[in-house]
Amino acid sequence: MKIHGTRTQGSPRRLALFLEEKGLAIPFVPVDLRAGEHRTPAFLAKNPLGLVPVLELDDGTCLAETTTIARYLEDLFPEPPFLGRDPLERARLDMWARHVEFGFYTAVRAWFRHGSPLARALEPEQIPAWAALARRQAEDALRVLDAQLAREAFVAGPRFSWADITLVTSLEGTAAAGFAIPDDCANVQRWFASTSERPSVVATRPL
Ligand SMILES: N[C@@H](CCC(=O)N[C@@H](CS)C(=O)NCC(=O)O)C(=O)O
Structure with missing residues (x-):
């Protein structure tokens, strides 16, 4: 899987930080917001809202919304937990x-x-x-x-x-x-x- 979004910027950074805390490495594909890369047809096909980050799975499935992606990753990799234990x-x-x-x-x-x-x-x-x-x-x-x-x-x-x-x-x-x-x-x-x-x-x- 990979994450579309620049690792050090805004909402993608929330995921980068979360992955650091968990000791996980998922590659980030930088998206140039100032150049409008998130409004191109290719990006809108991944997230029609035109927002980063997007998590793309190996089969092409795309998930948007930062907290949604964090929940999915926490389900896959529960330790250490950042969204609750019970x-x-x-x-x-x-x-x-x-x-x-x-x-x-x-x-x-x-x-x-x-x-x-x-x-x-x-x-x-x-x-x-x-x-x-x-x-x-x-x-x-x-x-x-x-x-x-x-x-x-x-x-x-x-x-x-x-x-x-x-x-x-x-x-x-x-x-x-x-x-x-x-x-x-x-x-x-x-x-x-x-x-x-x-x-x-x-x-x-x-x-
Ligand atoms: N609700 C979205 C918000 C994501 C968001 O605001 N992303 C910003 C970067 S931090 C973005 O893509 N901005 C592009 C734009 O507003 O045109 C989420 O939580 O993932």
Whole structure:
């Protein structure tokens, strides 16, 4: 199997980091988003939404959506687990992963796409007011996570999980464009300082 998407960028990086943590190697096929490679007929045949990553199996079957791909890989390679060991842990991890993805990540992605000159190739009709609102939403989502990280070592509890992977990659991915963890989120800042040093995070960071 192979993963379409650039290993150090955005959502494909979530999978690269997950694979590093699991000690697995699956080849990545880089996709040049700025050149619009994800909108070509060949790519749209793999994912009609035109988004990376896509996992392509040896028989040509294609799976899109990063969390869906992570679940499939976790089913194939369960150890060590990042999506939960039993029904309650799976539900708790899923809840926090959704808080990160639909709360923080969705907002910070909208801020980036509508507010950063770096994203103009992806979002030709940038709306500055949308960026301003999304930034406030992203910061508010981080405040919810900050309260959780006051109680727990990691986003979903005592162990590093898929929720942490989504949070660290989206924070690092938008820092270069100017998104900063608010000053009143000391717990997120502490978590970020230690998580940024994990070997999997370092190994998948863009040079
Ligand atoms: N819901 C999708 C989102 C994936 C996504 O946003 N991918 C971005 C790169 S990080 C992309 O392909 N962007 C291209 C575009 O928006 O045109 C997932 O979780 O896989």
